[in-house]
Every structure is written in C-alpha cells, then in structure tokens.
Amino acid sequence: MSADDVWIVGAAMTPFGRFADKDLIDLASEATLAALYDADADMGDIDVLAMGNVYEANSHNGQRLQKQVGQTGIPVFNVVNACATGATAVRVAMMSIRAGESDTGLAVGVERMGKMGMLGGGYKKPGPKQFVPAGRYGSVVKTEGLLGTNLMPGVFAQAGTEYALRHGVTQEQFAKVAQKNHAHSTLNPLAQYQKEFSLEEVLAAEVISWPNTLPMCCPTGDGAAAVVLVSDAKLRTLDPDVRRRAVKISASVMTSDPYVDGGQVQPDVNTLTRMAADAAYEQAGIGPDGLDLVELHDCFATAELLHYDNLRLCEPGGAGDFIDSGAPWRDGRLPVNVSGGLLSKGHPLGATGIANIYEVATHLRGEAGDRQVAGAKVGLTHVIGLASACAVHILEARPAA
Amino acid sequence: MAHQVPAVDYLVLDDGEPHLQAWACSACGAMYFDRRNACARCFSTEFSRRPLATEGVVRAVTRVERGAKQPFTSVVVDLVDGGTVKANLTGVDHPGAVGPALKVRLRTFVADVDDDGVEAVAFRFEPALEQA
Numbered sequence: 001m002s003a004d005d006v007w008i009v010g011a012a013m014t015p016f017g018r019f020a021d022k023d024l025i026d027l028a029s030e031a032t033l034a035a036l037y038d039a040d041a042d043m044g045d046i047d048v049l050a051m052g053n054v055y056e057a058n059s060h061n062g063q064r065l066q067k068q069v070g071q072t073g074i075p076v077f078n079v080v081n082a083c084a085t086g087a088t089a090v091r092v093a094m095m096s097i098r099a100g101e102s103d104t105g106l107a108v109g110v111e112r113m114g115k116m117g118m119l120g121g122g123y124k125k126p127g128p129k130q131f132v133p134a135g136r137y138g139s140v141v142k143t144e145g146l147l148g149t150n151l152m153p154g155v156f157a158q159a160g161t162e163y164a165l166r167h168g169v170t171q172e173q174f175a176k177v178a179q180k181n182h183a184h185s186t187l188n189p190l191a192q193y194q195k196e197f198s199l200e201e202v203l204a205a206e207v208i209s210w211p212n213t214l215p216m217c218c219p220t221g222d223g224a225a226a227v228v229l230v231s232d233a234k235l236r237t238l239d240p241d242v243r244r245r246a247v248k249i250s251a252s253v254m255t256s257d258p259y260v261d262g263g264q265v266q267p268d269v270n271t272l273t274r275m276a277a278d279a280a281y282e283q284a285g286i287g288p289d290g291l292d293l294v295e296l297h298d299c300f301a302t303a304e305l306l307h308y309d310n311l312r313l314c315e316p317g318g319a320g321d322f323i324d325s326g327a328p329w330r331d332g333r334l335p336v337n338v339s340g341g342l343l344s345k346g347h348p349l350g351a352t353g354i355a356n357i358y359e360v361a362t363h364l365r366g367e368a369g370d371r372q373v374a375g376a377k378v379g380l381t382h383v384i385g386l387a388s389a390c391a392v393h394i395l396e397a398r399p400a401a
Numbered sequence: 402m403a404h405q406v407p408a409v410d411y412l413v414l415d416d417g418e419p420h421l422q423a424w425a426c427s428a429c430g431a432m433y434f435d436r437r438n439a440c441a442r443c444f445s446t447e448f449s450r451r452p453l454a455t456e457g458v459v460r461a462v463t464r465v466e467r468g469a470k471q472p473f474t475s476v477v478v479d480l481v482d483g484g485t486v487k488a489n490l491t492g493v494d495h496p497g498a499v500g501p502a503l504k505v506r507l508r509t510f511v512a513d514v515d516d517d518g519v520e521a522v523a524f525r526f527e528p529a530l531e532q533a
Binding site (some may be wrong): 131 | 431464496
C-alpha cells in the first residue's frame with residue numbers, strides 16, 4: 001500500500017430498468033444514500049462531489065442532488081463524457097483526492113432514458129425542401145441511411161464485422177456473447193432483464209443491425225450508481241469493518257481517440273481501449289493473467305468480442321476462440337460481465353461506468369451472492385463512449401490484516 | 402436535364418467521372434472529408450484538395466434492419482491509393498456474403514429532389530465487375 005492509494009469504501013447501485021415514477025434525482029439520491037450507508041458515512045463526511053449524467057447534463061444535477069441529500073458547500077463537478085460519464089465522475093473524485101484537496105469523495109452516475117429508441121438519430125428540418133449545403137460536409141440531404149449508417153447499432157456492428165473479416169469470426173460466435181450475458185443476468189436481481197435465451201433464440205431474433213439481433217443490443221433504461229472514495233490516510237482512521245471491506249483502485253486510466261486513418265469515418269473503438277488497458281496494467285503492476293473477473297462495455301455483442309482482444313484477455317485475433325472456449329462464462333477461466341453486462345443488466349449511460357465498479361467491488365468483497373465469482377481478488381472495469389472516451393479501472397480486494 | 406448538386410460537398414460531379422475528394426494535410430497527408438480547422442494528426446493548418454479513386458475494398462459491413470425506412474447495407478471502404486469512406490452497398494443480397502477484401506466501385510444516383518426540382522446526387526458502392 002502507498003500513501004497515494006485511493007480506496008472504495010462505499011458502493012451501491014439502484015436496480016436498472018424503467019421507472020416512470022422516479023425522476024433523475026430520485027434515482028441519484030437512492031444510489032447516493034445507499035453508498036453512504038455502505039461506507040458508514042453521511043454527506044457531512046464528503047469533501048467533493050462528482051456527478052455524471054448525459055441527457056440532462058445542463059441541469060446542474062450535482063447541486064440538485066445536494067438539495068435532496070445534503071448541502072454542505074463542497075465543490076461539485078458535473079461531468080459528461082458519453083458512455084464513460086460515470087467512470088469520468090469517479091476519476092474526477094479520485095483526482096481531487098490524489099491532488100490532496102479532498103480526503104473523501106463521492107462519485108454518482110445517473111441516467112433516465114426510458115424507452116427512447118436507438119441513439120444517434122437525426123431530426124427532420126421544418127419548412128420547404130430546398131437543397132442548401134450545410135454543416136462540415138456540405139450536406140444537402142440527411143445522410144443517415146443514404147451514405148451508410150452512423151447510428152450506434154450500425155457503428156458497433158461494423159466494428160464487429162471489421163474484426164470478423166480480418167479474423168474469421170462468425171455471427172454465431174457474436175451471438176454466444178449475448179447468450180452468456182443474458183444467462184448471467186438471471187443471477188443478478190438488479191439487472192433490467194433476467195431472462196435466459198438459447199443460442200438459437202438469439203440468432204433467430206429480429207435483426208437490428210446485422211450481425212446483431214435484438215438480444216445482442218443493450219436496452220435503454222433508468223438507473224444510478226455511486227461510490228464513496230477515500231485517501232489512504234483517511235482509510236486508516238475509519239472503523240475496522242469499513243477498512244476490511246475497502247477495495248483499492250490499483251489503476252485508473254482514461255483515454256480518448258488518437259488519430260488513426262479512417263477514424264473520423266468509422267469510429268475506432270479499439271485503439272483507445274488498448275491504450276487504456278495497457279496503461280492500466282502497467283499502473284497496477286498486474287497483467288490480464290492476474291484478473292479474476294472483468295466487467296467490460298458490451299453495448300452490443302460485437303463490442304464485447306472486440307474487447308476480449310483489446311483488453312488482452314485472449315490471444316491476438318483469438319476472440320472467437322475465447323468465447324467458444326467458455327472462458328468468459330461465470331464458471332470459466334476469466335468471467336466477463338457476470339452482472340449480465342450492458343446487454344442484460346442495462347445501460348443507463350451516466351450510471352454504467354460506476355455500476356461496473358460496484359459489480360467488481362461487490363465480488364472482491366465476497367458479497368455477490370448467487371453470482372459470486374469464488375475467491376475473486378482482482379477485477380477490471382472498462383467503458384467506452386463515442387466518440388470517444390475510454391476508462392479502465394483495476395480494483396483489488398484489501399489484503400486481510 | 403435537371404440541375405444537380407452533390408449530396409455532400411466531397412462528391413465531385415463536374416470534373417470528369419464522378420469521384421470523391423478529400424482535404425489532404427499539406428504536411429502529413431492525412432485525409433478528411435469535412436471542413437477543417439487543423440490536422441488532427443500533425444496539427445498543421447494547410448490543406449489541399451485531393452481526388453480519390455472510385456474503387457476500393459470493403460473493410461466492414463452491416464445491414465440496418467430497424468430504424469430505417471428501408472433496410473440497407475452499410476459498408477466502410479478503403480479506397481485504392483488511400484482514403485476511407487462510408488456508404489451504402491448494393492448488389493449483395495446478404496451482408497454475410499461479403500467476404501474479406503471484396504472489391505467495390507463507386508456509383509452515383511439521384512437520391513432526392515427538392516421543391517425547386519433540383520436533384521441531389523449521392524454515391525454508393527457495388528461489387529466491382531470482375532466479381533459481380
């Protein structure tokens with residue numbers, strides 16, 4: 001342990017789903033109060049608040065949260081970073097602690113999406129139709145569907161088929177990812193869906209954007225997650241029961257897209273993930289072989305398969321073999337998305353990058369119930385949001401005193 | 402013949418065979434289709450227009466079934482001699498039939514007509530002749 005270590009002492013998430021009777025701050029409050037309770041703390045202990053949310057990001061949600069759970073005059077950082085928003089909030093709170101400005105930080109991620117359909121769609125311009133070049137491409141017509149697709153299902157489908165064309169992956173191998181994650185979610189009472197699908201059912205379902213069928217695409221939904229972080233010095237002052245359950249953040253890395261040829265035409269979800277993973281492994285002094293579980297960003301089944309390779313969980317080009325081997329199943333060599341992942345647990349954007357930290361921390365504490373990965377000591381979380389922000393965290397259980 | 406305009410300004414209709422053109426960074430050669438402020442690779446602010454080939458190879462493919470008026474096949478194409486572009490692909494029945502390094506060529510078509518009768522011309526790809 002080092003004086004620079006930052007620890008998770010409280011973690012919580014709401015169920016993910018669609019909750020018409022709750023507003024954004026209800027969800028954020030629920031996660032916050034549960035994380036504080038878990039940490040044996042209250043808002044009076046918090047030195048800094050980082051609040052992550054995407055779709056209502058101009059509403060000062062951190063301050064709205066404070067007005068419901070405790071106003072103490074601390075600095076608030078409202079952050080938005082696409083699907084990496086929650087992880088960014090964690091990173092902000094952690095940086096405040098690392099900088100010596102705070103001993104205890106609270107990071108909250110929340111989203112209320114309901115059933116909003118596919119992300120990234122355009123709009124219809126009112127008035128008479130006249131072709132006037134507009135925007136950075138001088139477009140005179142809507143280009144989605146005319147010049148390919150840039151909706152999220154299509155982007156991640158094409159990311160998958162690029163890998164498939166290079167390495168010979170089949171639609172069935174992509175579908176096995178969804179089969180696995182939906183099966184995993186049946187053990188997670190907080191998951192949005194808890195229904196198992198056979199491989200045949202996954203493949204026979206409605207095609208959304210080939211090769212991804214409906215169960216191979218994450219749903220939209222509502223939910224929140226929160227973590228309480230402390231410095232190493234602060235941890236030493238806390239109750240022995242809080243210390244015993246503390247989880248160390250051994251690596252915390254964020255990246256954005258470096259320039260790659262073609263990356264501004266079709267988002268490159270690989271390079272920034274590889275950069276983040278490599279830096280995280282170096283920061284933690286732990287390689288992929290040292291991981292006991294992984295929660296990665298399976299917004300689509302194709303994405304999970306790519307990230308086996310990007311996170312170095314398999315041999316280069318071997319992601320198809322990796323899923324075929326059964327390795328990423330809960331009882332496999334390296335369980336991936338035991339929570340059900342985004343595909344089945346759900347993906348309320350702002351909450352996702354904290355919910356995966358909650359999941360891994362819960363396993364490292366040995367408190368994951370029926371879905372517990374036996375003996376888990378080290379876990380990795382990964383999120384990526386277009387276009388693009390990536391975060392990788394490596395967490396370690398606190399060694400027994 | 403009706404007046405025609407390109408659907409996007411990087412499609413050239415009035416200089417020989419219809420083709421795409423990129424903004425090429427004068428310092429490093431990186432290519433872009435959008436209006437630029439600077440080069441994302443080397444930070445230079447000097448650019449020149451570069452015509453691109455009308456043939457290329459499919460790098461990635463999908464078929465969008467939900468959320469579209471009509472299902473369509475979208476491809477990412479690496480053009481011969483440089484440049485990567487996204488567009489629709491016609492002439493292939495199922496995206497699973499697209500194998501590694503499928504050669505394609507660019508074709509133009511009238512995509513829409515406005516209230517003044519002006520035609521917007523877009524582009525798509527189809528399998529190159531030797532494979533069709």
